[in-house]
Amino acid sequence: MSTATASPLTDPLAGDGSAETGLGAALSTALDGAHHRRRVAGRAAFPADGMLRDPALGLAEARVWTLRRLGEFVAAGFGQSIVPVERATPETQLQSLIDFETITYGDQSVAIKSGVQHGLFGGAIAGLGTAAQHERFLTDALQLRILGCFAMTERGHGSDVASLETTISYDADAGEFVVHSPHESSAKTYIGNAAADGHLATVFGQLIVDGVNQGVHCILVPLRDADGATLPGVTIGDNGHKGGLLGVDNGWIRFDHVRVPRDMLLDRFGSVRADGSYSSTIDNPNRRFFSMLGALVRGRICIGGGAAIAARVALSIATRYGERRTQFRHPHSDEESPLLDYLAHQRKLLPAIARAYALGFAQNELIDDYGRVSSDAAHDPRDQRALETLAAGLKALNTEFANATIQTCREACGGAGYMSENRLTQLRADTDVFATFEGDNTVLLQLVAKGVLTDYRDVWGGLDRLGLVQASARLVGGAVIERTGAGLLAERLVATARRKGDATAFYDRGWHAWMFEERERHSVDSLARRLRAADRDSFEQVNAMQD
Structure with a gap:
């Protein structure tokens, strides 16, 4: 299996130890914030050998490499801090975010594969399921013994989750749910782990009980048998080659009246008894819907944080290159000047470095808020709303910053920046879609505006x-x-x-x-x-x- 070894120029973990200067160590500590020790421990545990995928690998090879590499992270203890709500503490919640951040220093496909498997699939079970479902599925999901999908997006509906077309209808006579994709536009698509690896999916759809639509709920649906063959009523296709993240096997899924046992509904916010009666601790359907989505906010925080790390990696590469690369002889010397001696080059990189620190400090506040709010079952709904607003805004800002900054870094490295071995083109390709998944940036900024206006209305x-x-x-x-x-x-x-x-x-x-x-x-x-x-x-x- 082909792998690439990071050079001192492209290794984001280089210089992360005793070799740091006093200033460098102080800046690292400041950027890590209150979680410096936790982040240092994560970087120390990072399995660095073979950390980068060979860019020459084909689609199938990249997927195999990515799954194997994710297994190395799991063996090193990453991805194991996804816990049920009743066992959540600020420490477990923070660790789950920092695990994802740390994985992002390496290959982005591995980070997103972990995000799908641990954060989304495992997170949905932990955040929306019951104690029995946690016991049955969660540990196996975190240990990669059950590979899963997070099936929310449809061909016809992405941002508009409330209008999903997939139906989850309860058959009281059989004591089963029937999961169905009624239209071509109902097919789940761009689903990570679907094309090759997924055996179980958390499927979001309209829950129909006794002819009444109770709104969007989530149910576990088996996709493949032990030999990898798709189960009856399940059709899976491959989304094929993408602009980046080649190691993630995105695919589409259609359901044709697939029957699922009643105990597979993730029913923390709404359940169906055997007699077909529906109950929920939240009477208001809108509040129930947003409570369900609020339990999944971790993914949005992870993507913003991962984008910030990718931008820092690119800035590290470009800055080191600018220190070493010389061009044009100095008028008063026989030696050529390093690129970073030129003000025009400084203008490309230094403001971006300053903004990376500013966004890092803001991200630290966000993850602190997440640890506090998500581990407190009795938290104030206003705190949850503030958390979701901040997560939406920072995800948009971080991903926009990453896409622009990585391109600037590529240009700052000239022709060398265009070589695959120097990572910048791969980083640019992989982080491009960060502006879209876990919430389209335009929609997220509108959510921020809505949150601000709601606060304004509450006051005035x-x-x-x-x-x-x-x-x-x-x-x-x-x-x-x-x-x-x-x-x-x-x-x-x-x-x-x-x-x-x-x-x-x-x-x-x-x-x-x-x-x-x-x-x-x-x-x-x-x-x-x-x-x-x-x-x-x-x-x-x-x-x-x-x-």
């Missing part, structure tokens, strides 16, 4: 004049307390900047913070007023708000 909606005055006082007071206690100390910084005069204040960080806050306030106020004046039932008017 339905208040009389006295209430507006009181809410304003609470809002301003709370903002000052937050800034002083935990954030930018913006009021003090702005005051200091103003004392320095206009010219100096322009470069002051407090002034920048204040301007960003003012821009945010103005944008939200303006959009809220436009929406209030619009006809909510008019597609044209609401659509115009996106401009």
